[in-house]
Amino acid sequence: MEPVSTDDVTAFRRFNRYFTRRIGVLDDHYLGQDRPLGEARLLFEIAGSGSGVSLRDLRGRLGLDAGYLSRMVKTLQAQGMIRLSVHPQDSRLRTVEPTAAGRAEVEEQNRRAGALASGLLQGLTPDQRRELTEAMATAQRLLRLAGITVERVNGHAPDARACLDAYAADLDARFPEGFDKSDLVGAHEVSGDAGAFFVAYEEGRPVGCGALRRLEPGVGEIKHVWVHPEARRLGLARRLLDALEAEAAARGLTVVRLDTHAVLTEAQAMYEACGYTEIPAYTDHVYAAHWFEKRLGAPAADAPA
Amino acid sequence: MEPVSTDDVTAFRRFNRYFTRRIGVLDDHYLGQDRPLGEARLLFEIAGSGSGVSLRDLRGRLGLDAGYLSRMVKTLQAQGMIRLSVHPQDSRLRTVEPTAAGRAEVEEQNRRAGALASGLLQGLTPDQRRELTEAMATAQRLLRLAGITVERVNGHAPDARACLDAYAADLDARFPEGFDKSDLVGAHEVSGDAGAFFVAYEEGRPVGCGALRRLEPGVGEIKHVWVHPEARRLGLARRLLDALEAEAAARGLTVVRLDTHAVLTEAQAMYEACGYTEIPAYTDHVYAAHWFEKRLGAPAADAPA
DNA sequence: GTTTTTCTTTGACTAAAGTCAAAGAAATAT
DNA sequence: ATATTTCTTTGACTTTAGTCAAAGAAAAAC
Numbered sequence: 001m002e003p004v005s006t007d008d009v010t011a012f013r014r015f016n017r018y019f020t021r022r023i024g025v026l027d028d029h030y031l032g033q034d035r036p037l038g039e040a041r042l043l044f045e046i047a048g049s050g051s052g053v054s055l056r057d058l059r060g061r062l063g064l065d066a067g068y069l070s071r072m073v074k075t076l077q078a079q080g081m082i083r084l085s086v087h088p089q090d091s092r093l094r095t096v097e098p099t100a101a102g103r104a105e106v107e108e109q110n111r112r113a114g115a116l117a118s119g120l121l122q123g124l125t126p127d128q129r130r131e132l133t134e135a136m137a138t139a140q141r142l143l144r145l146a147g148i149t150v151e152r153v154n155g156h157a158p159d160a161r162a163c164l165d166a167y168a169a170d171l172d173a174r175f176p177e178g179f180d181k182s183d184l185v186g187a188h189e190v191s192g193d194a195g196a197f198f199v200a201y202e203e204g205r206p207v208g209c210g211a212l213r214r215l216e217p218g219v220g221e222i223k224h225v226w227v228h229p230e231a232r233r234l235g236l237a238r239r240l241l242d243a244l245e246a247e248a249a250a251r252g253l254t255v256v257r258l259d260t261h262a263v264l265t266e267a268q269a270m271y272e273a274c275g276y277t278e279i280p281a282y283t284d285h286v287y288a289a290h291w292f293e294k295r296l297g298a299p300a301a302d303a304p305a
Numbered sequence: 306m307e308p309v310s311t312d313d314v315t316a317f318r319r320f321n322r323y324f325t326r327r328i329g330v331l332d333d334h335y336l337g338q339d340r341p342l343g344e345a346r347l348l349f350e351i352a353g354s355g356s357g358v359s360l361r362d363l364r365g366r367l368g369l370d371a372g373y374l375s376r377m378v379k380t381l382q383a384q385g386m387i388r389l390s391v392h393p394q395d396s397r398l399r400t401v402e403p404t405a406a407g408r409a410e411v412e413e414q415n416r417r418a419g420a421l422a423s424g425l426l427q428g429l430t431p432d433q434r435r436e437l438t439e440a441m442a443t444a445q446r447l448l449r450l451a452g453i454t455v456e457r458v459n460g461h462a463p464d465a466r467a468c469l470d471a472y473a474a475d476l477d478a479r480f481p482e483g484f485d486k487s488d489l490v491g492a493h494e495v496s497g498d499a500g501a502f503f504v505a506y507e508e509g510r511p512v513g514c515g516a517l518r519r520l521e522p523g524v525g526e527i528k529h530v531w532v533h534p535e536a537r538r539l540g541l542a543r544r545l546l547d548a549l550e551a552e553a554a555a556r557g558l559t560v561v562r563l564d565t566h567a568v569l570t571e572a573q574a575m576y577e578a579c580g581y582t583e584i585p586a587y588t589d590h591v592y593a594a595h596w597f598e599k600r601l602g603a604p605a606a607d608a609p610a
Numbered sequence: 611g612t613t614t615t616t617c618t619t620t621g622a623c624t625a626a627a628g629t630c631a632a633a634g635a636a637a638t639a640t
Numbered sequence: 641a642t643a644t645t646t647c648t649t650t651g652a653c654t655t656t657a658g659t660c661a662a663a664g665a666a667a668a669a670c
Contacts, residue, residue: 123451
C-alpha cells in the first residue's frame with residue numbers, strides 16, 4: 001500500500017552489501033576448507049536435517065540439478081561422509097544420512113565458524129555485543145515478517161485444513177479440558193458468501209491462518225487465528241487480523257466479534273491492543289471466557305494526522 | 306579481554322545464516338543476470354569508482370589474479386562496457402573507466418536490486434520499515450567497530466604521519482583561526498620512553514589515531530585524538546582513549562590531562578562522558594580553551610558491581 | 611647506467627559448477 | 641493393464657573461476 005521510501009531502500013541495500021562482503025563471504029570461505037563449496041554446503045544440509053533426507057528434498061532445498069546432486073552424493077559417500085539407502089515408503093527415492101565421520105566434519109566446521117564469530121565479537125564490549133545481538137534479532141524478525149504473505153485460500157484447501165489441524169492440536173495441549181476438533185468451523189462456513197479463510201505463507205510453507213464467518217447481517221466473526229510456533233513473536237497475528245478485518249470491511253460488515261479461552265491471555269492483550277473492546281457473551285461456546293468486538297470503517301487511532 | 310558468550314555467538318551465526326540465505330544470495334543472483342558473476346562484480350566496481358581506476362587498484366580491491374583480471378577486462382572492453390587507457394603518470398599501469406553503455410548496465414542492475422529491496426520492504430508498515438532500518442544501521446555500526454583494531458605504532462611510521470596530516474587538515478578547516486601543522490607533536494615525543502602513538506585500522510586502512518606524551522612525573526598528556534570522517538559515530542574515539550589510558554596506566558602514570566579547542570564541543574562532551582573533569586589551564590596553548598584531567602587506576606564508575 | 615622491481619599480457623593449465631538428455635526403475639493415474 | 645509421471649543415475653558436454661609461469665615494458669632503486 002504505502003510506497004517504500006528511497007532512503008529505506010538505500011539503507012537496506014547498503015547494509016546488504018556491507019554484510020555480505022564483510023561476513024557472508026568469510027563464512028562461506030571457512031565452510032569449504034578442504035572441500036568444494038557445493039559439497040560442503042550439501043554435507044552441511046544433510047547433517048543439519050536430523051537423520052535421513054531424501055535426495056528430492058535436498059534438490060528442492062538447495063536448488064540443484066539432479067545429475068549434479070547425484071554425483072556430489074556419490075563422492076561424499078565414497079569419502080565415507082554419508083550413507084545412502086532406499087526410502088522405506090517409496091523405493092524411487094533415496095534417503096541419505098550422515099555417518100559419524102560426516103557429523104564430525106560438520107561439527108568441526110561449526111567450531112571453526114564459531115571461533116571466527118567469537119573473534120569478531122571479541123572487538124566489542126559486552127554491552128555492545130548485547131546491542132548487536134538485539135539489533136540482529138530485530139532485523140531478522142522484521143525480514144522474516146516482510147517475507148511472509150497472507151493469502152486468501154479456499155476453506156477446503158489442504159493448507160487450510162493443515163493449519164486448522166495444527167491449531168486444534170495446539171489448543172488441545174493448552175486447554176486444561178482439551179479441545180475437540182469437531183468445534184472447528186466447517187470448510188463451507190468460510191467459503192464463498194458465508195466467509196473467508198486466510199493462510200500466511202513463509203517461503204512456501206503455511207505458518208498461520210485465520211477465518212472470517214458471517215454471524216448476522218452486518219456482523220462478522222473472526223475465528224481460529226493461529227500462528228505456527230516457529231513464526232510467533234513476529235507480529236504475524238496482527239497481519240492476519242488486518243487481513244480479516246479488511247475482508248470484513250470489503251464485504252460491508254461494520255462489526256467483527258470474537259471469543260477467546262481464559263488461558264489465552266496474550267491473545268486477549270493483542271485484541272485489546274488492536275482496538276477490540278470486551279463485550280458481554282454473544283455465544284455460549286464451551287471454550288469461550290471472553291468476548292470482544294471491534295467497529296470497522298473508522299480509521300485507526302494511530303493513523304497519521 | 307572478556308570472553309564471548311556462546312549465546313552471542315549463536316545469535317550472530319543464526320542471523321548470518323539467515324541473512325546470507327535470504328538476502329545475500331538473491332542480490333548476487335540478480336546482479337549477474339546475463340553475465341558471469343565475476344564480470345558483473347568487476348563492472349560494478351569499475352562503474353562505482355568514479356572515472357578511472359587502475360587495474361592494480363581493482364586487483365587489490367577484488368583480490369583477483371592478474372591474469373584473470375586482464376582477461377575479464379578484455380572481454381568487457383570487447384563488449385563495449387569499458388574503456389582502457391594508459392595511466393598518465395605511470396605507463397606501466399592501465400586505467401579503466403566505464404563507457405556510457407557500461408554505466409547504463411550498472412544503472413539497470415541497481416534499478417533491479419532496488420526494486421527487489423523495495424518489494425521486500427513492501428511487506429512491512431512504515432513503522433516497521435523504520436525499525437528495520439534502525440536495526441540494520443546499529444548492526445552495521447557495531448560490526449564495523451568490531452572490525453577495527455587499535456595498534457601501537459612508531460611515531461615515525463607513515464600511517465602515523467598520514468593520520469596527523471589528516472588531523473591537521475581537519476582542524477585547519479574547523480578552527481576559525483586555522484591550524485598550523487607545526488603545532489603537532491614531534492615523532493620523538495611519542496616514541497620510546499617519551500610517549501606512545503596509536504593508530505586504528507579498518508580493513509588495513511588507518512582510520513584514526515591518538516598520542517600519549519609524558520608531561521611531568523606521574524602525569525601524561527593525551528593529544529591528537531582523531532577519527533576519519535567516514536569512521537565517526539562508531540564509538541572509535543572511546544576505543545582510542547581506552548587504549549591511551551591503558552598505555553598510560555601501564556607506564557605507571559596516575560593522571561592524564563588534555564586540552565581542547567572551543568569549537569570541539571562533541572569532543573568535550575565525550576571526555577566528560579569518559580570520566581574526565583574540567584580543570585584550570587595547565588598550558589597556554591593558543592588553541593586550547595578547555596582543560597581536562599582524569600585520574601587513572603580507579604575502576605570506572607560503570608564497572609559491574 | 612645497470613639491476614631490480616612493478617605491472618600487465620599471454621599461454622597453458624586445472625578444478626569446480628552446472629546443464630541437458632537418455633535411460634531404467636518404481637509409483638500413480640486412467 | 642497400460643500409460644504416464646516421478647526420481648535417480650549416467651554420459652557427454654559447457655561455462656566459470658581460478659592458478660602459474662614466462663615474457664615484455666616501464667619505473668624505481670642502487
